[in-house]
Amino acid sequence: IGMSRVAATPSDGRQAVRDAAAEGFEIIKAYEKLDLETFTAICDEARQLNLKVIGHLPQNGKGVSESFFVPGLGMIAHAEEIAQQANPPAVDTISQYAQWAKRGGIWLAATLTTDHRILEAMLRPETLQSRPEIRYLLPHAQRMAREDNRYVRDVTPDRIAYVQRIVDFNNELIATFAKEGVPIVAGTDALVPGVVPGFSLHDELEALTNGGLSNRQVVDSATILQLPLNGRNY
DSSP states (O other): OTTOOOOOSHHHHHHHHHHHHHTTOOEEEEOTTOOHHHHHHHHHHHHHTTOEEEEOOSSTTSSOGGGGOOTTEEEESOHHHHHTTSSSOOGGGHHHHHHHHHHHTOEEEOOHHHHHHHHHHHHOTTHHHHOGGGGGSOHHHHHHHHTSOHHHHTOOHHHHHHHHHHHHHHHHHHHHHHHHTOOEEOOOOBTBTTOOTTHHHHHHHHHHHHTTOOHHHHHHHHTTOOOEETTEEO
16 A cells, blocks of 8 residues: 555565565565464565665564564554553563574664654643744644644553553663663654654654663664675665
8 A cells, every 4th residue: 555565475575575676776674464484474575685674563463473573674663562462461471572683683773752752742732832853843743733633532541551561661671672682773663653753763763772771772873883784884
């Protein structure tokens, strides 16, 4: 749909990777609706074509997390992808996730600030009116943040508690990943309602610091850390 390609079977997944490679793409982004077999096939095909797979961990909550840490997966797009593998997030599995990631050479784009902003909007929706950086968004993005924000519209006490657990889990996760030596890259998922490009990177660096990374690790996360692809760095 839109920029995405649908892959319902392993053969579909392999063909989508071959098509993307032929079109000159060097990164394959996976989303959460893939099944295990199709995801594994995508990662394997990408590895054979010297591409990297970056993105979401499919099948949240189904307890198959280790099966997704496969050759060809280069980076998990959000810390929350790991948090959402169980409900509530299983804090006691964090060290195991870190070991799987280190073993597989899999990086993490933390994207902490997205969940922070979602939680803030749920708890205090008035901040969407008062935060000064919102005015720098294009008009339609301002409307989406302030008037048609699905996180505010669909808020419930259970949903607030769930997002709070993800935020708490993520802080412990990145501290453990950093200690284990897993590369952590700053990311923001900017244009999620209320997440403003530019400003959100500063928020992310602060969140990484509050999560336990050293100042050097935080600076590295937004500057020198580069995922090697096809002999080049990006």
